[in-house]
Amino acid sequence: MSAVRRHFSRNLAILIALGFALPATSVQAAEIPLDQRQSGYETMGRETRAMQDDDTANPGSLWILDGEALWTKKTGAANKACGECHKDAATSMRGVAARYPAFDSKQNKALDLEARINNCRAEYQKAQPLPFENKDLLALTAHVARQSRGLPIAPPSEKMTPIVEQGRAIFEKRQGQLNLSCAQCHDDNWGHKLAGAPIPQGHPNGYPLYRLEWQTLGSLQRRLRNCLVGMRAEGYAFGAPEFIALEAFLMYRARGMKMESPAVRP
Amino acid sequence: MARVLINVPATAKRGSVIQIKTLISHIMEPGFRPGADGNIIPRDIITLMTCKYNGEEIFRADMYPAMAANPFVTFHTIATESGKIEFAWTGDNGFSETASANITIE
Amino acid sequence: MSTMANTNATRRELLIGAGVTGAVMLLAVRPAGATPETMRAAIRSVVGEAAVKTGKVKLDIPPLVENGNTVAMTVTVESPMTAKDHVKTINIFNERNPQPNVARFHLGPRAGKADVSARIRLSDSQNVIAIAEMSDGTFWQHEISVIVTLAACLEGNL
Numbered sequence: 001m002s003a004v005r006r007h008f009s010r011n012l013a014i015l016i017a018l019g020f021a022l023p024a025t026s027v028q029a030a031e032i033p034l035d036q037r038q039s040g041y042e043t044m045g046r047e048t049r050a051m052q053d054d055d056t057a058n059p060g061s062l063w064i065l066d067g068e069a070l071w072t073k074k075t076g077a078a079n080k081a082c083g084e085c086h087k088d089a090a091t092s093m094r095g096v097a098a099r100y101p102a103f104d105s106k107q108n109k110a111l112d113l114e115a116r117i118n119n120c121r122a123e124y125q126k127a128q129p130l131p132f133e134n135k136d137l138l139a140l141t142a143h144v145a146r147q148s149r150g151l152p153i154a155p156p157s158e159k160m161t162p163i164v165e166q167g168r169a170i171f172e173k174r175q176g177q178l179n180l181s182c183a184q185c186h187d188d189n190w191g192h193k194l195a196g197a198p199i200p201q202g203h204p205n206g207y208p209l210y211r212l213e214w215q216t217l218g219s220l221q222r223r224l225r226n227c228l229v230g231m232r233a234e235g236y237a238f239g240a241p242e243f244i245a246l247e248a249f250l251m252y253r254a255r256g257m258k259m260e261s262p263a264v265r266p
Numbered sequence: 267m268a269r270v271l272i273n274v275p276a277t278a279k280r281g282s283v284i285q286i287k288t289l290i291s292h293i294m295e296p297g298f299r300p301g302a303d304g305n306i307i308p309r310d311i312i313t314l315m316t317c318k319y320n321g322e323e324i325f326r327a328d329m330y331p332a333m334a335a336n337p338f339v340t341f342h343t344i345a346t347e348s349g350k351i352e353f354a355w356t357g358d359n360g361f362s363e364t365a366s367a368n369i370t371i372e
Numbered sequence: 373m374s375t376m377a378n379t380n381a382t383r384r385e386l387l388i389g390a391g392v393t394g395a396v397m398l399l400a401v402r403p404a405g406a407t408p409e410t411m412r413a414a415i416r417s418v419v420g421e422a423a424v425k426t427g428k429v430k431l432d433i434p435p436l437v438e439n440g441n442t443v444a445m446t447v448t449v450e451s452p453m454t455a456k457d458h459v460k461t462i463n464i465f466n467e468r469n470p471q472p473n474v475a476r477f478h479l480g481p482r483a484g485k486a487d488v489s490a491r492i493r494l495s496d497s498q499n500v501i502a503i504a505e506m507s508d509g510t511f512w513q514h515e516i517s518v519i520v521t522l523a524a525c526l527e528g529n530l
Contacts, residue, residue, distance in 0.1 A: 044438065045434055045436070045437075045438050046434070047434050047443075047444035048438055048444075050444070051442075051444065056271060056273040056287050056289070057287060057289065057338060059289065059291075059336045059338070061271050061289065062269040062271060062289065062290075062291045062336060063269075065269050065271065066269055195521070196521035197438065197521055212438065212439035212441045212442040213439055213441060215293075215294075215334070215335035215336070215441050215442065216335070216336075266438035266439040283484030283485050284484075285487075296470070296493070298470040319482070322482070324480070324482045324483070325477070325478065325479065325483070326477070326478040327475060327476070327477050327478070327490075328475060328476040328477075328478075329475055330471065330473040330474055330475060331469075331470070331471065331493075332464075332466060332469050332471070332473065332474040332475070332492050332493050332494075333474065333475055333490065333491070333492055333493065334441060334442040334443070334490075334491035334492055334493050335441070335442070336491075337490070337491065338489075338490060338491045339488070339489070339490045340488065340489045340490075341477065341479070341483065341487070341488045342483050342484050342485040342486075342487050342488075343482055343483055343484060344482055344483070344484040346482070
């Protein structure tokens with residue numbers, strides 16, 4: 001049995017035990033009080049934090065380098081570069097990632113950062129949308145998100161309220177074979193250990209991030225899919241409205257916390 | 267082209283010991299993991315990194331599958347004279363990448 | 373190796389304490405690959421029959437690793453790093469990955485300091501050894517024991 005499958009079976013067993021041990025009645029989980037929220041950064045070891053803190057050592061920097069190059073590269077049938085309209089990303093993109101997902105009135109729906117980038121590509125560059133987890137899309141997302149580093153996550157606009165509530169419902173509902181909700185681990189049991197690793201509160205303030213487990217940079221949706229698979233629940237398709245709603249709720253839940261993109265996480 | 271991030275101080279005092287940091291994007295596939303089809307994914311790693319200071323080798327690292335993806339290696343050297351510090355990586359499947367940085371000694 | 377047995381026993385106790393019921397069997401399956409014997413053989417191929425003394429070398433790896441895929445490692449060796457007296461190579465070995473070699477760093481008098489760091493992979497809790505080869509032909513080592521935990525929710529095939 002490969003090492004990965006062996007550990008997965010062991011963790012699965014632990015999750016099953018956890019699913020039975022947690023009270024069956026609580027669906028309305030207790031929200032973390034605002035002043036008790038902490039970034040996943042706080043639960044990481046010293047060395048992993050050092051990896052994130054030093055731009056010259058942060059593997060995410062490799063994607064930033066790519067993103068900077070892509071920003072000025074002409075692409076699509078319109079032969080336009082992002083920078084032609086948006087000029088210097090440090091100015092035009094400052095604060096953007098901190099307030100996404102955002103509501104797009106024209107399309108009458110919420111878009112996350114990846115969807116917005118692909119939207120721009122299609123509409124203004126007349127280019128093909130980039131597939132999810134594609135290295136160019138990650139590079140551009142990382143480059144944009146980097147411009148919000150250190151800024152507080154903005155509370156969502158009023159138009160986003162129904163989407164945030166939809167996300168909250170997903171976060172709190174029990175799902176999958178283990179009948180677990182996100183809230184049961186990340187609201188009720190953060191800080192406790194699951195198979196040797198501390199359960200983080202699950203904030204989105206570092207995305208896209210370099211996850212040591214992936215050995216590459218990845219998006220928030222990828223991480224959410226990991227969680228759903230780990231819970232033995234149905235993973236929504238990449239780009240699904242459920243994911244946008246979940247992202248929106250997570251950003252609301254983390255409102256005021258500082259952005260760290262591109263972060264490093266175990 | 268692999269992405270590379272080199273950190274060499276732009277200037278240094280003559281005779282001081284400086285730290286050089288290198289980061290290169292590479293999957294470093296160890297050659298022991300099964301893929302989705304059950305077959306072992308073949309090894310694909312960087313096997314060697316060399317560093318030359320004005321043409322003279324000052325550091326070399328032989329790498330094996332146990333090196334993590336996106337290899338990050340740091341080492342030290344004495345800032346002897348102004349010039350060029352050159353890096354070269356080679357590996358499986360003809361992998362080859364180079365980078366350089368200038369240093370001014372004051 | 374008594375250190376190994378103690379490490380495994382402690383892990384089992386920790387996991388049982390975490391609420392796993394007795395019905396779950398924890399198998400300490402050793403992955404096929406490196407063993408303490410193959411590590412010794414790899415070391416012998418570098419040092420030959422020379423005695424390896426403990427000292428001068430400091431191998432710094434966090435004792436509890438969050439994810440074995442990327443483990444920060446620093447090795448420093450006490451040495452004046454002069455032409456007459458310097459570190460020639462620093463060799464890193466492990467005993468449980470599929471194969472025992474990790475890296476070999478070649479230094480010399482131009483280094484100024486024998487201080488190298490890198491990120492390595494550790495497939496399981498195990499011992500890691502750094503062996504320094506000095507210009508006078510002597511070998512010095514530092515061996516440490518590392519516990520490797522994994523991320524809790526594994527990805528599977530996505």
